[in-house]
Amino acid sequence: MTIKGKAYIAGVWEHPTRKADDKSLAQLHAEVAKGALDDAGLTKQDVDGYFCAGDAPGLGGLSMVDYMGLHVRHLDTTETGGSSYVIHVAHAAEAIAAGKCNVALITLAGRPRAEAMATGTAPRNYGAAAPDVAFEFPFGPTVVNQYAMAAMRHMHQYGTTSAQLAWIKVAASHHAQHNPHALLREVVTVDEVVGSPLIADPLHRLDCCVITDGGGAIVVTRPEVAKRLARPTVRVLGAGEAVKHQRGGKIDLTYTGAVWSGPAAFAEAGVRPSDIKYVSIYDSFTITVLITLEDLGFCDKGQGGKLVADGNLISGTGRLPFNTDGGGLCNNHPANRGGLTKVVEAVRQLRGEAHPAVQVKSCDLALAHGTGGSLATRHGSATLIMERA
Amino acid sequence: MNAPDRTIPAPPVNPETQRFWDAAAAGTLLLKRCAACGESHHYPRALCPFCGSDRTEWREASGRGTVYSYSVFRRAPVPYAIAYVTLDEGVTMMTNIVDCDLDTIRIGQAVSVVFKPTHGGPPVPMFTPAARERP
Numbered sequence: 001m002t003i004k005g006k007a008y009i010a011g012v013w014e015h016p017t018r019k020a021d022d023k024s025l026a027q028l029h030a031e032v033a034k035g036a037l038d039d040a041g042l043t044k045q046d047v048d049g050y051f052c053a054g055d056a057p058g059l060g061g062l063s064m065v066d067y068m069g070l071h072v073r074h075l076d077t078t079e080t081g082g083s084s085y086v087i088h089v090a091h092a093a094e095a096i097a098a099g100k101c102n103v104a105l106i107t108l109a110g111r112p113r114a115e116a117m118a119t120g121t122a123p124r125n126y127g128a129a130a131p132d133v134a135f136e137f138p139f140g141p142t143v144v145n146q147y148a149m150a151a152m153r154h155m156h157q158y159g160t161t162s163a164q165l166a167w168i169k170v171a172a173s174h175h176a177q178h179n180p181h182a183l184l185r186e187v188v189t190v191d192e193v194v195g196s197p198l199i200a201d202p203l204h205r206l207d208c209c210v211i212t213d214g215g216g217a218i219v220v221t222r223p224e225v226a227k228r229l230a231r232p233t234v235r236v237l238g239a240g241e242a243v244k245h246q247r248g249g250k251i252d253l254t255y256t257g258a259v260w261s262g263p264a265a266f267a268e269a270g271v272r273p274s275d276i277k278y279v280s281i282y283d284s285f286t287i288t289v290l291i292t293l294e295d296l297g298f299c300d301k302g303q304g305g306k307l308v309a310d311g312n313l314i315s316g317t318g319r320l321p322f323n324t325d326g327g328g329l330c331n332n333h334p335a336n337r338g339g340l341t342k343v344v345e346a347v348r349q350l351r352g353e354a355h356p357a358v359q360v361k362s363c364d365l366a367l368a369h370g371t372g373g374s375l376a377t378r379h380g381s382a383t384l385i386m387e388r389a
Numbered sequence: 390m391n392a393p394d395r396t397i398p399a400p401p402v403n404p405e406t407q408r409f410w411d412a413a414a415a416g417t418l419l420l421k422r423c424a425a426c427g428e429s430h431h432y433p434r435a436l437c438p439f440c441g442s443d444r445t446e447w448r449e450a451s452g453r454g455t456v457y458s459y460s461v462f463r464r465a466p467v468p469y470a471i472a473y474v475t476l477d478e479g480v481t482m483m484t485n486i487v488d489c490d491l492d493t494i495r496i497g498q499a500v501s502v503v504f505k506p507t508h509g510g511p512p513v514p515m516f517t518p519a520a521r522e523r524p
Contacts, residue, residue: 128401131434134401134410135400135432136483137400138397138398138513139513139515140395140462140471141471144462148460149471149472149473152459153496156458156497197463199463199464200460200462200471201459203460247438248439248480249429250480251481
């Protein structure tokens with residue numbers, strides 16, 4: 001069975017807040033749900049499938065279905081960190097194709113700023129029962145120094161430079177200047193990125209994504225439902241998901257699960273990387289984008305530095321426009337999980353509703369990719385290909 | 390210059406990994422090797438992550454390896470170097486590079502194991518530059 005053409009993205013919404021001192025976590029989930037349903041022209045009474053991940057409060061799906069007063073016949077709480085929501089779109093399409101639901105709601109929300117979380121710089125401990133914890137936590141693994149080790153190895157093996165990585169942030173900043181909701185709207189230069197303080201060699205402060213509160217939601221529906229709504233229609237063409245791990249100690253930091261999720265999505269969609277007009281690429285750090293683009297086949301392995309340099313990712317002038325909302329690097333990384341907003345901006349592009357300064361001309365085919373967890377050692381990868389219907 | 394010591398959190402020990410930590414306390418680095426498929430692995434598991442066999446055995450490792458990748462975490466109160474070291478046995482493990490000038494660490498550098506005390510638990514295996522470079 002394929003999901004190709006079996007489901008449409010009917011509604012998307014990104015919460016405008018970036019610091020939610022005055023809202024509860026459950027409230028944020030419900031606000032983004034309302035936003036996406038309003039966007040689609042549907043109501044919560046239409047929802048019969050609900051999807052959420054580890055950011056949902058309390059008992060997760062149970063608590064949020066209770067809070068929102070939904071009546072669902074399908075529930076999916078697949079948790080793969082920041083990539084969860086890209087996987088949720090695919091799982092929603094599968095559930096719709098299998099007749100398990102007609103209108104699937106996906107929500108993400110969080111308030112790490114309001115809670116003053118040391119998101120990327122405090123060693124993470126997932127509890128004494130995590131099988132790896134004794135063999136990692138004593139050594140001080142943080143989000144940033146683990147991604148930094150992937151960057152260090154890529155530089156060693158392929159000659160990638162800090163200036164090439166910096167171009168990814170520069171491109172994101174060019175886009176963010178047009179987004180009134182973006183946390184960082186100032187255009188930055190390569191020199192400013194490589195001149196910002198080193199956090200974990202070789203990653204600088206400006207190689208890291210923002211920390212923001214807020215969230216977003218997506219409504220996926222049966223084609224017949226989407227076609228009777230007023231909004232431009234976006235069809236799900238193909239998807240792939242994968243888990244990259246440590247292979248029992250045969251660790252290789254130079255590639256991600258995108259080497260599996262990408263080809264699966266392209267095969268299901270029946271398209272090639274060269275057909276794609278716009279990409280939303282998970283950008284927790286600059287290195288995340290570079291390795292992912294290689295693994296998805298937008299260039300040969302090891303050539304990512306050349307692909308992203310010299311403004312090639314800037315919409316209007318570059319050959320591969322990416323993250324035109326400013327991405328996680330400049331706009332928003334709600335709940336420290338960037339997968340959902342990747343889908344949202346891809347849908348805006350396919351609808352022709354991105355900011356005019358960054359709207360890709362004739363954008364009829366787009367890709368969104370999520371990465372969640374520790375880069376190249378324990379992460380989820382999810383690739384989604386969509387077309388304007 | 391060498392970085393001052395930082396407090397190392399204790400590793401949680403469970404029945405599956407007790408032997409590893411007992412050996413660590415005696416200054417020995419153990420690896421798990423599968424008697425069915427012959428593959429060594431880390432972190433240690435009762436069931437082989439390659440073939441699924443439960444015939445995994447503890448083997449003493451050489452304690453020698455090379456730096457696969459590393460990063461000096463500048464934002465910490467006491468900067469430290471996290472690393473992946475590939476042991477001569479072919480297994481790569483997360484660790485710290487210690488007892489050296491953190492600015493001299495390089496990928497490919499030869500290192501050897503040294504056990505460092507933790508806060509209320511068994512010592513953990515870290516690595517320090519070896520006396521001589523190896524190919």
